[in-house]
Amino acid sequence: AIVRLGPDDQVLLLVVHHLVADGWSMSVLFRDLAALYAAATGGAAAPLPALALQYADYAVWQRERLAGPALAAGLAHFRDRLAGAPDVLALPTDRPRPAEQTFRGSRHSRPLDAALTAAIASTARALGATPFQLLLTAFQWLLARWSGQADVVVGTPVAGRPRVELEDVVGFFANTLAIRTTFAAGDSFAAALRRVRDGVLADLAHQDLPFEELVRVLRPP
16 A cells, blocks of 8 residues: 655555565565666666576475475484473563463664674684674573573574575575573683584574474474
8 A cells, every 4th residue: 555645755555474475575575676666767677687486496395305304304403402401491580470471571672883793793703603603692691690590492583595596585484493502510601602603503404494393293381
């Protein structure tokens, strides 16, 4: 829908179901819409190149892959990784945990300034890791400290686009990884980071295993 706010001020409203477009896809969609709009208003031909692959190609590939040994390998990996993992992260709270999950809460955002971002990147590089792995280590370490649990599992989304040909395709590729880290007494941050890095890399090798399939098989409480 287009909402006309004034003679030269309109807003385009676009509603897309999450089943057909993940967060990455929305960036692709907005970029392509902007390019097509500029071409149309300038009287030029559509500037978008043909896609090497369509989402249907990916869906067929994924179905065939998960019908073979890749599914068993992924399930075996995460069975081993998550065996004996704690059911709940016992964070201290100012209210009792409700008997039934409500999802009522709030979200807080804090942007990192340029100097801190550069420091994170350079520190990660010096320790042979990525900024994501460094920040995940810090986050899991903080959760371990607050909860008093050395064993911490954090869920994180992954883009699920292992091939460059998929980077311009609109569709739902995103998946969730359950990343587990167990901290040892006396760990240095560098040692903990190496453990997180190795775990993340091992988990990413099986990132196309659908999270709902893992839940179905492991049946956590």
